[in-house]
Amino acid sequence: MRAEPVFETGTHRWWVLFDQDERRVIDSNVYVVESSGQSAVLDPGGFEIFPQVLAAVAEVVPPTSVRKAFVSHQDPDIASSLPLWNACNNNIQWQVPGLWEGFIRHYGALDAEMVCIPDEGGSMMLGDRRLDFIPAHYLHASANFHLYDPEAKVLFCGDVGAALLPPGHGIWVGGRRGAESVRGFDEHIQHAKYFHQRWMPSNSAKLDWIDRVRQLQIDMLCPQHGAIYAGENVKRFLDWFEGLTVGSAIAR
Numbered sequence: 001m002r003a004e005p006v007f008e009t010g011t012h013r014w015w016v017l018f019d020q021d022e023r024r025v026i027d028s029n030v031y032v033v034e035s036s037g038q039s040a041v042l043d044p045g046g047f048e049i050f051p052q053v054l055a056a057v058a059e060v061v062p063p064t065s066v067r068k069a070f071v072s073h074q075d076p077d078i079a080s081s082l083p084l085w086n087a088c089n090n091n092i093q094w095q096v097p098g099l100w101e102g103f104i105r106h107y108g109a110l111d112a113e114m115v116c117i118p119d120e121g122g123s124m125m126l127g128d129r130r131l132d133f134i135p136a137h138y139l140h141a142s143a144n145f146h147l148y149d150p151e152a153k154v155l156f157c158g159d160v161g162a163a164l165l166p167p168g169h170g171i172w173v174g175g176r177r178g179a180e181s182v183r184g185f186d187e188h189i190q191h192a193k194y195f196h197q198r199w200m201p202s203n204s205a206k207l208d209w210i211d212r213v214r215q216l217q218i219d220m221l222c223p224q225h226g227a228i229y230a231g232e233n234v235k236r237f238l239d240w241f242e243g244l245t246v247g248s249a250i251a252r
């Protein structure tokens with residue numbers, strides 16, 4: 001896995017850890033946030049990729065500085081590494097959707113400290129920064145949250161915005177930090193289309209999320225699979241998603 005900086009200022013930084021070259025399991029992006037010496041991992045990933053994730057985390061922060069883990073929903077590619085993380089660092093506090101706590105415990109580590117996020121969301125402190133839990137229910141899991149950093153203007157958006165991309169592509173939609181054009185976006189979004197049509201179940205949940213997210217100031221939209229939307233590509237993605245009919249397994 002490689003680590004690339006996403007946001008940096010003084011004592012506050014974000015990285016994305018990604019691996020889009022190998023095809024053992026579905027590619028997952030893991031994000032690391034640091035604030036004043038404390039770190040968080042966002043959607044820390046599956047059991048299968050844990051050694052690579054831990055090695056990449058260690059390149060950017062001391063693993064002992066990890067004090068929080070954010071779990072957007074219950075899927076194995078998000079949270080099945082929980083017992084391995086807990087064995088390495090049992091000072092990590094796990095922030096999980098309350099609805100899924102009893103299910104996430106099935107991954108193991110019954111002694112891990114879990115904090116249940118209520119349906120309406122909330123926030124957590126990391127160092128001296130506040131990070132907000134943004135409800136994203138039914139996108140795609142019944143209880144689902146995204147994580148917003150108001151200072152960095154970064155929204156970690158879990159499976160929303162995900163794309164299943166061919167090996168070797170970059171981590172930015174349309175090139176370095178989204179610098180390129182509509183064409184880069186248009187090519188990219190073809191790899192996101194089926195994923196959203198089939199994995200996202202609810203058009204009304206989609207519109208609710210879009211309304212909520214349009215009220216936030218966002219410079220970067222960071223999904224758990226695929227590439228990051230920056231600058232103009234944030235608005236392009238929201239407009240595209242708004243116009244897409246989801247829930248495609250049910251014929252209407």
Ligand SMILES: [Fe+2]
Nearest residue numbers: 073075140159
């Ligand atoms: Fe998922």
Ligand SMILES: [Fe+2]
Nearest residue numbers: 075077159224
């Ligand atoms: Fe996922």
